[in-house]
Amino acid sequence: KAGVTQTPRYLIKTRGQQVTLSCSPISGHRSVSWYQQTPGQGLQFLFEYFSETQRNKGNFPGRFSGRQFSNSRSEMNVSTLELGDSALYLCASSLGSSGGSTDTQYFGPGTRLTVL
Amino acid sequence: GNSVTQMEGPVTLSEEAFLTINCTYTATGYPSLFWYVQYPGEGLQLLLKATKADDKGSNKGFEATYRKETTSFHLEKGSVQVSDSAVYFCALSSGGGSQGNLIFGKGTKLSVKP
Numbered sequence: 001k002a003g004v005t006q007t008p009r010y011l012i013k014t015r016g017q018q019v020t021l022s023c024s025p026i027s028g029h030r031s032v033s034w035y036q037q038t039p040g041q042g043l044q045f046l047f048e049y050f051s052e053t054q055r056n057k058g059n060f061p062g063r064f065s066g067r068q069f070s071n072s073r074s075e076m077n078v079s080t081l082e083l084g085d086s087a088l089y090l091c092a093s094s095l096g097s098s099g100g101s102t103d104t105q106y107f108g109p110g111t112r113l114t115v116l
Numbered sequence: 117g118n119s120v121t122q123m124e125g126p127v128t129l130s131e132e133a134f135l136t137i138n139c140t141y142t143a144t145g146y147p148s149l150f151w152y153v154q155y156p157g158e159g160l161q162l163l164l165k166a167t168k169a170d171d172k173g174s175n176k177g178f179e180a181t182y183r184k185e186t187t188s189f190h191l192e193k194g195s196v197q198v199s200d201s202a203v204y205f206c207a208l209s210s211g212g213g214s215q216g217n218l219i220f221g222k223g224t225k226l227s228v229k230p
Binding site: 004045071092096102105 | 183
């Protein structure tokens with residue numbers, strides 16, 4: 001079974017631009033979560049989508065948004081990029097149906113975003 | 117709120133040494149606990165998990181036991197290899213209104229020397 005895929009793997013943007021990252025979950029998984037990883041803050045939860053609806057959201061400004069399509073693929077958008085948005089953005093998928101704590105998340109390789 | 121605390125790194129060991137990485141958590145209810153590993157330039161890989169008290173997760177020689185009385189989930193391996201060099205993250209999932217939201221520790225970098 002294919003794993004979680006993320007595109008692109010690397011991205012360089014300048015301040016003020018916007019960017020869209022894509023995530024394709026494992027077949028059959030309906031939940032997609034996004035995380036930001038930086039050396040200073042570590043791994044921080046951005047949001048989670050299940051069946052095309054945002055089910056949970058972390059503490060990030062409104063410049064960070066996402067969506068999920070009917071095939072469970074998800075995109076994340078960051079508008080008006082700032083230098084501090086440089087990070088590794090990780091996507092994770094899970095079955096999501098139980099909504100319980102036992103649901104295991106499987107991660108993609110990440111998209112490395114550099115903002116100049 | 118929920119949180120995970122794991123020992124600061126880096127940890128440097130010689131091949132075949134015993135490894136322990138401490139992890140303690142704070143959570144309401146009955147969280148599930150996970151260890152993920154990140155190799156250089158890659159995403160996170162699930163190493164092992166435990167979903168209830170006294171469960172032992174194990175994989176590739178690594179193991180961790182869910183201790184509710186001490187709120188701990190320490191990672192151990194009896195004999196490390198150079199290929200185990202990576203960053204290890206302890207995480208919890210509390211479900212309920214926080215489904216899809218893993219809470220991570222800061223990570224512990226392990227370097228194994230031949």
